[in-house]
Amino acid sequence: MTVRFGLLGAGRIGKVHAKAIGSNPKAKLAAVADPMADAANAIATQYGAEVRTIEAIESAADIDAVVICTPTDTHADLIERFARAGKAIFCEKPVDLDVERVKACLRVVDETGATLMVGFNRRFDPHFQAVKQAIEEGQVGAVEMVTITSRDPGAPGVDYIKRSGGIFRDMTIHDFDIARFMLGEEIETVTAQGSVLVDPAIGAAGDYDSVSVMLSTASGKHATISNSRRATYGYDQRVEVHGSKGAVAIENQRPVSIEVANASGYTRPPLHDFFMTRYTEAYAREISSFIDFVESKSPASPSGTDGLIALALADAALKSVKEGRAVKVSEITGVMADKSVFQGR
Amino acid sequence: MTVRFGLLGAGRIGKVHAKAIGSNPKAKLAAVADPMADAANAIATQYGAEVRTIEAIESAADIDAVVICTPTDTHADLIERFARAGKAIFCEKPVDLDVERVKACLRVVDETGATLMVGFNRRFDPHFQAVKQAIEEGQVGAVEMVTITSRDPGAPGVDYIKRSGGIFRDMTIHDFDIARFMLGEEIETVTAQGSVLVDPAIGAAGDYDSVSVMLSTASGKHATISNSRRATYGYDQRVEVHGSKGAVAIENQRPVSIEVANASGYTRPPLHDFFMTRYTEAYAREISSFIDFVESKSPASPSGTDGLIALALADAALKSVKEGRAVKVSEITGVMADKSVFQGR
Amino acid sequence: MTVRFGLLGAGRIGKVHAKAIGSNPKAKLAAVADPMADAANAIATQYGAEVRTIEAIESAADIDAVVICTPTDTHADLIERFARAGKAIFCEKPVDLDVERVKACLRVVDETGATLMVGFNRRFDPHFQAVKQAIEEGQVGAVEMVTITSRDPGAPGVDYIKRSGGIFRDMTIHDFDIARFMLGEEIETVTAQGSVLVDPAIGAAGDYDSVSVMLSTASGKHATISNSRRATYGYDQRVEVHGSKGAVAIENQRPVSIEVANASGYTRPPLHDFFMTRYTEAYAREISSFIDFVESKSPASPSGTDGLIALALADAALKSVKEGRAVKVSEITGVMADKSVFQGR
Amino acid sequence: MTVRFGLLGAGRIGKVHAKAIGSNPKAKLAAVADPMADAANAIATQYGAEVRTIEAIESAADIDAVVICTPTDTHADLIERFARAGKAIFCEKPVDLDVERVKACLRVVDETGATLMVGFNRRFDPHFQAVKQAIEEGQVGAVEMVTITSRDPGAPGVDYIKRSGGIFRDMTIHDFDIARFMLGEEIETVTAQGSVLVDPAIGAAGDYDSVSVMLSTASGKHATISNSRRATYGYDQRVEVHGSKGAVAIENQRPVSIEVANASGYTRPPLHDFFMTRYTEAYAREISSFIDFVESKSPASPSGTDGLIALALADAALKSVKEGRAVKVSEITGVMADKSVFQGR
Structure with a gap:
């Protein structure tokens, strides 16, 4: 099986994950979304992916999983959206800076049965x-x-x-x-x-x-x-x-x-x-x-x-x-x- | 100048200090006191010192300094006695386990102008x-x-x-x-x-x-x-x-x-x-x-x-x-x- | 500029060089040659290259450089052929086990003005x-x-x-x-x-x-x-x-x-x-x-x-x-x- | 048993051995010989030994062993003399700079049955x-x-x-x-x-x-x-x-x-x-x-x-x-x- 990825956020840490996906034989970077078109294009070109909007990735049939590398204050919302969209989710830490917001987000993850992994890379x-x-x-x-x-x-x-x-x-x-x-x-x-x-x-x-x-x-x-x-x-x-x-x-x-x-x-x-x-x-x-x-x-x-x-x-x-x-x-x-x-x- | 020492306590740590005194060219171990006669004799023989009572060391004219290696609960009393006797004092830590008792003891040291060093060896x-x-x-x-x-x-x-x-x-x-x-x-x-x-x-x-x-x-x-x-x-x-x-x-x-x-x-x-x-x-x-x-x-x-x-x-x-x-x-x-x-x- | 590579030999060390070429942004692995079809195919598939014969690589207009990872006794001949074909040559050590054969080979390299690098990787x-x-x-x-x-x-x-x-x-x-x-x-x-x-x-x-x-x-x-x-x-x-x-x-x-x-x-x-x-x-x-x-x-x-x-x-x-x-x-x-x-x- | 030592040579290495003897509970430095009277006196005073001539040490009944720290060209002669005098011998390396001279010296040691140790300290x-x-x-x-x-x-x-x-x-x-x-x-x-x-x-x-x-x-x-x-x-x-x-x-x-x-x-x-x-x-x-x-x-x-x-x-x-x-x-x-x-x- 090849896991097809959408990357949300093409900044510094986004590039790191794009490289990890690109060099993993079991994965394919299929799509990249970022408001900065140049950043998104650069990654898309390097790994043979498409530039898409977040909405397009959300509804895409050819995407199995997303990697969330957007600003922190968007993490919880995106997790909820992609959990509901049935995608597996890797999210950079933290889920949110507010404990109650995190709890609410995790309830959605729980209800949808989504796979959610949080990026504590040192492990x-x-x-x-x-x-x-x-x-x-x-x-x-x-x-x-x-x-x-x-x-x-x-x-x-x-x-x-x-x-x-x-x-x-x-x-x-x-x-x-x-x-x-x-x-x-x-x-x-x-x-x-x-x-x-x-x-x-x-x-x-x-x-x-x-x-x-x-x-x-x-x-x-x-x-x-x-x-x-x-x-x-x-x-x-x-x-x-x-x-x-x-x-x-x-x-x-x-x-x-x-x-x-x-x-x-x-x-x-x-x-x-x-x-x-x-x-x-x-x-x-x-x-x-x-x-x-x-x-x-x-x-x-x-x-x-x-x-x-x-x-x-x-x-x-x-x-x-x-x-x-x-x-x-x-x-x-x-x-x-x-x-x-x-x-x- | 040679500093002439009385050693109070011939136990484990007493032996360590006896050796340090014995191998120091500026010092001479002159007397040892310990209720255990064998322990005192062993050190005295090894370093050419005399076995004496604490009282004898206290009043001896040929002793400049004492090293106190007796049980903790005797430290403060001995410091006070030897401060009053005009001897320089090296005392193993602690002076006492009670802060108020230590303070009282240090007041005596202060009044007598005695030299007091406490044994924090790691320094x-x-x-x-x-x-x-x-x-x-x-x-x-x-x-x-x-x-x-x-x-x-x-x-x-x-x-x-x-x-x-x-x-x-x-x-x-x-x-x-x-x-x-x-x-x-x-x-x-x-x-x-x-x-x-x-x-x-x-x-x-x-x-x-x-x-x-x-x-x-x-x-x-x-x-x-x-x-x-x-x-x-x-x-x-x-x-x-x-x-x-x-x-x-x-x-x-x-x-x-x-x-x-x-x-x-x-x-x-x-x-x-x-x-x-x-x-x-x-x-x-x-x-x-x-x-x-x-x-x-x-x-x-x-x-x-x-x-x-x-x-x-x-x-x-x-x-x-x-x-x-x-x-x-x-x-x-x-x-x-x-x-x-x-x-x- | 992108340097287009032909890889001669798809064995253990050939794979190592294929990976190095594949992950280098200035290089493209264009062709692989090996008598073992499976080995050549595996590398070709992984890096988007073609399987070709050595002769085809020798005469190819789209190949700038070759990496020679074939058995030692073929190195000197291949160096001479590819030097004459105007390709830049990276050859695993040794050029040959015989000093006189190496000298003869290097004369050809000299005459053709070819670029030849020998693989002493530790440097x-x-x-x-x-x-x-x-x-x-x-x-x-x-x-x-x-x-x-x-x-x-x-x-x-x-x-x-x-x-x-x-x-x-x-x-x-x-x-x-x-x-x-x-x-x-x-x-x-x-x-x-x-x-x-x-x-x-x-x-x-x-x-x-x-x-x-x-x-x-x-x-x-x-x-x-x-x-x-x-x-x-x-x-x-x-x-x-x-x-x-x-x-x-x-x-x-x-x-x-x-x-x-x-x-x-x-x-x-x-x-x-x-x-x-x-x-x-x-x-x-x-x-x-x-x-x-x-x-x-x-x-x-x-x-x-x-x-x-x-x-x-x-x-x-x-x-x-x-x-x-x-x-x-x-x-x-x-x-x-x-x-x-x-x-x- | 206490081994009673004569020290031949009161230079730099002589001092090192004097200290080792002086702090060893089984040994006593009894005599020191050196043409430099000051050097010999200094060691003698520090360890309670006597200054003697080499001849006196050779014939002394109260000396069990000698430590030879004299110049190299005297080693072999001194080893032979003290081997014949029945003393145990510790000699700084080398016995001599000439192999044949060393062999001759060792024959004497062998004949006399003397104890001879050579100073390879690193062992x-x-x-x-x-x-x-x-x-x-x-x-x-x-x-x-x-x-x-x-x-x-x-x-x-x-x-x-x-x-x-x-x-x-x-x-x-x-x-x-x-x-x-x-x-x-x-x-x-x-x-x-x-x-x-x-x-x-x-x-x-x-x-x-x-x-x-x-x-x-x-x-x-x-x-x-x-x-x-x-x-x-x-x-x-x-x-x-x-x-x-x-x-x-x-x-x-x-x-x-x-x-x-x-x-x-x-x-x-x-x-x-x-x-x-x-x-x-x-x-x-x-x-x-x-x-x-x-x-x-x-x-x-x-x-x-x-x-x-x-x-x-x-x-x-x-x-x-x-x-x-x-x-x-x-x-x-x-x-x-x-x-x-x-x-x-």
Whole structure:
């Protein structure tokens, strides 16, 4: 079977997914929609696809699945429309910045029985996957404490931050998802602290640029997250899992692995300076997994619920900083039905 | 000048300090006191010292300084006695488990003008010192976020934990001191979470075996601490300092640095399995620094105040776990006069 | 400009080059030739090319360049034919196993003015390139000693060895080329020793499976090479360059970079187990460079002369093992006109 | 039992051994001899020993063993004298620079039944020992190829080189010994090349400053050695052992293990800059082993024969460079009776 794709949004991340689809033997990029005609044309030409409107893709008989790479505030509406149109849906995170809107959207997905996968690409990175596999093989015993460090090479513009929902919702959200992925148990409480150490303009916009978070689960497992909007040495992305029998960690990735030795010491080059070069392989594997879910008609993972929970953790973290206390996730989500979200890789 | 020492307590840590004194060309171990005659005799014989009572050391004209390695509940009393006797004092941490008792003791030290140094040995480890030096040389710019990981090879007996004041007071206390040492600014708030994941007996004794802590300073700097009473791979001791211009980290230490490669991968040996082999060099440098303070009659560092603050941070952490909120250090200490404790290395 | 390619040979390495051509925006795979119709068809279908005979490609007006991936004993003839047909030629190493035959072939290339590039893929690996760049930037000063370690995961079959010309001509030949690439100066003498330690059948076939080689240049620079046909820990590929101001080395590559710590120590996974996964990026960059040479009509590098010299070094190494002495390269090649082969990257 | 020592020579290496003896609970430094009275007095005072003449030590009833740290050209004579005097002898390498003189000296040792240990300190370094242990435990299977890299921070003065016998006899000799130690089989042939790349004055003195060596054993095992008199990044000391089941390597050692990350990359400090700080622990273990041999009256290792063979390998290497051919060790030594020198650690 070949899964025929419509791509909604031909921007930066749209190109990444177009490439992943184009080089996947089980997929065909059939159509691209974008208000910017040049962007849409460029992708269509490169992969032999057609430029169409969103409406045309919605009603097309030759489209099995869509990849939503449009601005965040359109995600929930598009998910609902394409769920009703019977298409399988891959949507970049987040579904929406508002928890209630996400819940409403997921109800539509539920009712229509649509396949929905949310784009937490790190779960598909070979190194993160190898950590998860080591856990599942029992190499570290029972997971006890997860430590996550994510630091970006540089802060985004304040314009972006205003639209993104702030550091917890646009940056830490990936770490919340990875914390759940590695802990294998739902998070119960969130405690966070935030500072403005990198750029006062970020503080003026009401956000933080340096945050620390502690998470705990019902059984007492911990996760800690450390984020900064700036790291001079590149795109710092680490996770370490400590368990009853041992620990496992990923090493940071760099474009070239050489070491120069001289009177100043032994120097290896900086890390990747951009998430797209760091996670090239993750994006390809992510689309490949989505295709497998579409083909097998099995529930996709990470699901809409995974997206909802990560967002709720971000909201809880923000509340914790403001109120100086541990915040229960249930304060944000209400009591949720168990969705059995830990299906492993 | 040769500094002539009396050693109070000939147990495990007493032996370590006896060796450091014995191999220091500026020092002479003159007397040892211990209720266990055999232990005292063994050290006395090895280093050409005399066995004496504490009282005899107190009144001896040939003793310049004492090293207090007796049980914790005797520390404050002994510090007061030897301060009044005009001896310079090196005391193993903690001064006492009660903040008010420590304060009272430090008042006596203050009144007598005695030299008091508290044994936070990690500050003298060559690797920790190199991190501190890198900070002072401006290699990482302004310090922003400090990450400390300390995990012991195995949990102590419950008997020890009952006497020690619990994990925050006997284990995390070293990390509190290192956090202050690296941040270069006083900590304002403490948030912590604790679990029992290693040994239920520890929980039954009212303590935790796995804790996470977040610290923040007035200017918004962060530190996070992760502790576990058990690490199968050895004595895990790491600190990482992230700043405006870069980051610096220490690598874990192992007795031998070889790597075996085979079909299972590339394997390096476990870490040191004991703090005494890990910190051999730190203990020697610690006593050497103390001797320098005694000789130069300058205030010792880490001081009694450093000991007091680290204890207060431990109390604040415990309070934070119990109450699920960020605790201000001033809730524990009251408002303290500025002691200008950041004198560098 | 789009360079239109004919692929000669649709086997294992042919597929690698087809993929590199197919994903290069400046290239189009137009035709494939292989006596195995299925293999040719598979590639043709995947990349939208036609299956043609070698003769048809030779005379085709729509083909600019060919990639020769046929058996070694056909390389020299095909190079001559396609040089005369006015096509640019990329040929997998070696041009031939016989030095005189290579020389004759290169004379034809010279006379026809054809572009000929020989496939020493390692020169295009990002890590090897970064080492070369560090040298060129002066980071290690004047190059003095190059150390190369290449070990294959497992020995090839004896059938392969009989056809390949033996370990020096099929395996060490890559290291000879890298030695020249890094030394930046021609090699004058070769000394080698060889043993059969891995598989007696290799010895019975008249070859070695474990070899060490020392090279020296006119100015006294050294290179040493260590090869084994078996390494349990994966595809071991290292180079280290020692110079007057420092040294630079590449680290071995593994598919995933995680580390598991437990009571047995700290373990990272084995290396890549296959040259094709190790050198994926190198193959893409190699074809990309070839396209640049074709477009710019500039002399290709590595050239036919580079291929000739590497083969001569292999012959010299074999002679050295047999005769127990340092062999001058000129004993093999005769005196050669300077071809100015060190054009950098 | 306490072994009572006489120290012959109070120079740089004499001090190292005095310290090792002084801190060993089974030993007592009883006497020191040196024509430089100040040097002898300093050591005597520090360790509570007497200053005596060599003659007095020779005839003293209260001396069990001597450590010979005098100039090389006195070693053989002193060994003979103290062997006849019934003392156990530890002698710094080499016994002599002339193979025949060494043989004559060892005959005296043999006749007198004296205990003689030659100072190849690296065998006692914890990291080298861990490699040897890994081999003996079968972790790498049958040893096949040993790779040794030794580079000094800077070249010694030409005066030293003239007395030392040249790079093969003063520097590579340690690597020859380690090659034998790790191979576990006698070396049969030596091939070497040498250049002057560091300092023309070394060439003017008739020596080389950059050498490469290949060794082979009767069963076809290889070792390669790479030496330079200058390494800007510190005291480079590596050994790697490749075997049928895997490989084992030591990592280079540095005084502090930190890593600074910034826009220039990740930098660790240079290596030790001096053999005495690099091998501190090795010297202590070496003397400790000697004491064990003296106490147990068992043959010492490394023995006089080990010293002889390492010297012969150096002579063979020099001959190989001069004659451009593989030199058999038997050309230097003649046929030697089997001394069964591979007793492990």
